Amino acid sequence: MQASEIDWDAIYAEQLPRVYNFFRYRVGDGPLAEDLTATTFEKAWRSRTRYRRDLGAFSTWLFSIARNVATDYFRKNHNELPLEDAHFQPDPAFVQETIEHHQDFAYLSTLLAQLSARERELIAYKYGAELNNRTIARLTHLSESNVGTILNRSVNKLSAAWEAEDER
């Protein structure tokens, strides 16, 4: 299949929510996720002739572009810290406020921000973009088992924090 044979309307309808949610889980809710989603689709369209079906699924190709867009963004903004440098502690008052206002996703975002870049990226692929571990492994150049391990560790970490807040 050539790039010219791809049904772009169908691709757009199917992949837009996945890319958008990938960025929501990656950078949080709001205009930034939309901007990065738009950038991803624009780049995908401009470089559509480079897509080769024999090298992988279209979604893998699209998310490799999304990954580059995210990497570019973080490189320019330096606002994603590795785990060992993460000193971010949510303001209890803010957390309380978000809970009170049922802004659960905003709260989840604060928890995600405490993860390492890699952990958060994998969470975004898995729960934002709904990619399976094999596809994530291809995108991140990790082994499938490594992806599973990191995801499991990250989810446990988030789950503990989430439940702790629930119990308050």
Place this chain on the structure above:
Amino acid sequence: MNDEFLTQFREPPRPAFAHALYERISQEKVSLRAQLAGRLTLRNALVGFVALILVAACVYVLAAPKWVEVDNRLWVQERSSGYGTSMSDLPPFFFYASPLLSIEEAKSQACYEFKVPTWVPSDLYLKGASLFNESASDYSRAYIFWGQGESADVPWELAFQAFYTRMLIMDKYYPESFGMYVGRGSTKMTEVNSIPAVLIRGDWDYHKVFETLPSPDNGYEWDKQAALQLIWREGEVVYRIYAIGSPSSAEDLIRMAESAR
């Protein structure tokens, strides 16, 4: 793994955003298509032009006839057409002059020294020699002819030719060199008494020369059955042995050449 709390936050993008992005990409589709059409036309033209030049250069390099140096100042050039062949390429029998001289007469009257074969195939008989010893002309040549039986019909089966190249101006590529156009795939390098030589199988179809003097418009065509030739050079003299329709083999021609004294 309890991950339900992670999956509940997926939500579709805002319709306004999705619509605006779709519109933007759709417009880009049109403008990009238009741009690409324009660029590709120009680019294709350039690529085609460059490719044409490259192909032409490759064809020239690969297919253009090239002079091959057999020995110092002795050249052959294989080519598909005999157009432009010079007098030096013509079979020696074209220069048969009556009455014939003896070998001794030819040697004594020539303005240069040349060797003569002392061995020829046993079924060939000496017919005589011719000499073109015109110091005013561009070339000076000596010929010795052999034939089968008593036949006086020219051409005979075997001719020996000695060119004095000091007076030759037949090759613009190299002063005083001797060059011949021959058919493609007709040459085989060999030696005459350890001197580099070239065996040439065939000759241009010179019978046309009688029909369209001085040469056919489209040049001569190579006839592999026409002759067997051996050419080598010793000093200022280029020797050619030319055999037609005779039992002479390449080995015979080399043996004959190596017997020259």
